[in-house]
Amino acid sequence: MKEQLKSVHNQHVKNWKKLATKKFRRQSQRYLLDGWHLVAEALQNGAKVVQLIGTPDELAQHSDIVSRVEEVYEVTPEIIKHITETVSPQGICAVAEIPATYGMPSQLTGAWLMLDSVQDPGNVGTMVRTADAAGFAGVVVNEKTADLFSPKVVRSMQGSQFHLHLYNGDLKKWLAAFQRMGAPVYGTELNPAAQNCRKVKTPATFALIMGNEGNGMDRDLLALTDHNLYIPMRGRAESLNVAVSAGILMFQLNQSLQQDD
């Protein structure tokens, strides 16, 4: 089924545009993918692509992908620009179902990243992408972290949402779940008892928490962690960008990366 749309006032177009708001994403449990790379990754990884939206040229050139989506909309370049807010969009978008849930897997295994009130969407997306590259099993974010499916986070994740598990949740409950099964939870707040991240030997299952850019981790959550880690620094910078810190820690800690390379 292919429908042609030419006006930005069409109800479909209005709904796509509204996917830029957290409220509408939550209501609809859908979000927008921008560009062929993400659409192809979604389909390849079995994600549910609900609608495909493209200019006539783009749709004609990718019939293999078009044939895999039931609802296809042929639109003007202006409509694509209107819904993506991108300066020079590729001319293709898709509406996909949000894969993140509010539950918790019945069994927790592997390395997990938890984000406690990380505000910048670029940082959040970059950390999900890095967690994917570091072989982490999943990422859990609390309510005060930038929404995982906002356009900016989606741009920075570069498709990693299709490779690992994403959850929204109460980090204290997650922390308790790890600890109940004997898996350590590492905080990242400098304090006198903090441990050098290079000296820590992690088991295969553990969690690492990164805090807010300016204020660090929540005090109550910090008090519940098993250890706090620091990255030894020689320079005079007072701190690192949170996404850079997370990258160094995730690649340092994930045992599976260290053992057989």
Place this chain on the structure above:
Amino acid sequence: MKEQLKSVHNQHVKNWKKLATKKFRRQSQRYLLDGWHLVAEALQNGAKVVQLIGTPDELAQHSDIVSRVEEVYEVTPEIIKHITETVSPQGICAVAEIPATYGMPSQLTGAWLMLDSVQDPGNVGTMVRTADAAGFAGVVVNEKTADLFSPKVVRSMQGSQFHLHLYNGDLKKWLAAFQRMGAPVYGTELNPAAQNCRKVKTPATFALIMGNEGNGMDRDLLALTDHNLYIPMRGRAESLNVAVSAGILMFQLNQSLQQDD
């Protein structure tokens, strides 16, 4: 000397505003610092602060700093907003001399980061900040890299420009200078001969090159490197953000960080 300014049409204000452009920064060899933290860091590290610009309230509350700058301008909050383009500025700015040069130190020692056409100002600033934290001696950028003293780069550097050496230059000449003294230059392009960064033992003096976000390193420059490094990945992300990669590599390679912690 304290002068009061109330109009955004004043010539001083126009010049401060123009510091947002690369052309005027190059002409004047000056750039803008926004906020007390950066102004204090500049003075503390012996940087040349040419002019201090603040609202009456802010200047009154920091007389210790005010007394250390010769030219002080008392301005309206509107003028500060106009020149900083910040939504909620602190009410204090300063004009400082650009510390980066086009030369080369007579002796190259320590770890150096080279940026080959890195486009995003946030990535460039974050890498300078990370190089500082990793104890690197300096950063060299080529002409196609985002200007080191643009407002966005300055915001991301968070004062690290006062802690290490910054140079603009022809990376091929720098690479040759390292190699003449027997110091290795590491590229970061995946190719069949690339080496696992965890297995590399660097001498105290070396250089690491990071390339463009989309296109990687320049082919000619790449051909001249001694080794290319890769970060072993377990996940399915195809790549890492360039600032995250640089962070992992810099903390991995800088020997001084590894030996005595």
